[in-house]
Amino acid sequence: MIWDIIFLAIGIFLVIKGADLFVDSGSEIGKVFRISEMLLGLTLVAFGTSLPELIISLNAAQNESNGITLGNILGSNMFNVCMILGIVAIIKPISFSKNTVRKDMYMNFLSAAVLFIMVIDVALNNGNTNMISRSEGIILIILFMVFMYYNLYDFEGYFKNRKKSEETEFRLKLKDMDKLGKNILLMILGIAMLFFGGDMVVDSVTDASSRLNISETFIAILIVSVGTSLPEIVTSITAIKKGKQDIAVGNIIGSNIFNILLVLGLSSIIFPMALPNQTLIVDTFMVLATSCILILFAKNHGKYEVGRLEGALLVALYALYTVFVIFRK
Helix, strand or coil: CHHHHHHHHHHHHHHHHHHHHHHHHHHHHHHHHHHHHHHHHHHHHHHHHHHHHHHHHHHHHHHHCHHHHHHHHHHHHHHHHHHHHHHHHHHHCCCHHHHHHHHHHHHHHHHHHHHHHHHCCCCCCCCCCEECCHHHHHHHHHHHHHHHHHHHHHHHHHCCCCHHHHHHHHHHHHHHHHHHHHHHHHHHHHHHHHHHHHHHHHHHHHHHCCCCCCHHHHHHHHHHHHHHHHHHHHHHHHHHHCCCCCHHHHHHHHHHHHHHHHHHHHHHCCCCCCCCCCCHHHHHHHHHHHHHHHHHHHHHHHHCCCCCHHHHHHHHHHHHHHHHHHCCC
């Protein structure tokens, strides 16, 4: 237990410092290439903070621990929307652009809806076992590629439509390219610190909890998922403190999309996974429901904003969900 506490402390330190490096270097790279902070959050930052989920899910799938793979993703997505976004909104009300709601939030809802359909094979009379097959994993990856293309296409179009004066201004900014290599290295270092820090936290908490004979699905939903969400927590709060709200929001939404489409997609392609129990269907539905609630909150009264009240309701929803998971075990 002493070593678990030591590793936990080291892991938290690495996650905090890694997130700080990631936000700073990512912002600097965005300035050089004129990448919007929302795009940066939805792609590069979201991928970096999803690395712990990806590695843990692949390892769990390889060991046929499907409860950890699915529980980790579902629990992480619930935690991201309800706790992280909720806490961020309580700290400072979050304003969204119309494009963010129409494109990214709806994609978040679509990915959750597709996953829900995939895990109810028995109810749909598609088989005797609820599972995510290899072909369904390919579908998830295709959707992920569409999501990435749609975001990067906007960025490419931005450059194609630039006026000559803007192109000249951009070339002048290339004098800052000497800073680019340094910031890329800092971003890689930040990703590494996020990954190893999150991994150390999960390992130390899981080892301590395993001694209590708790089921792996329960551990994955309430312990592993929170551990792998530490990068999202620290990155989002750090971004908010630095006044980079778009990175915080893009990180949360993008991470959820990455978790379902990329992480589960790759995991099921390599190792098709059957649901270890029916309770995970309820958890999948909860992820779908919260993605819908987020859209409703963001469009409340015609405003694209999640205020302090909505943030508190999201946190309360996660508290109720936690009680539900504890009592059903």
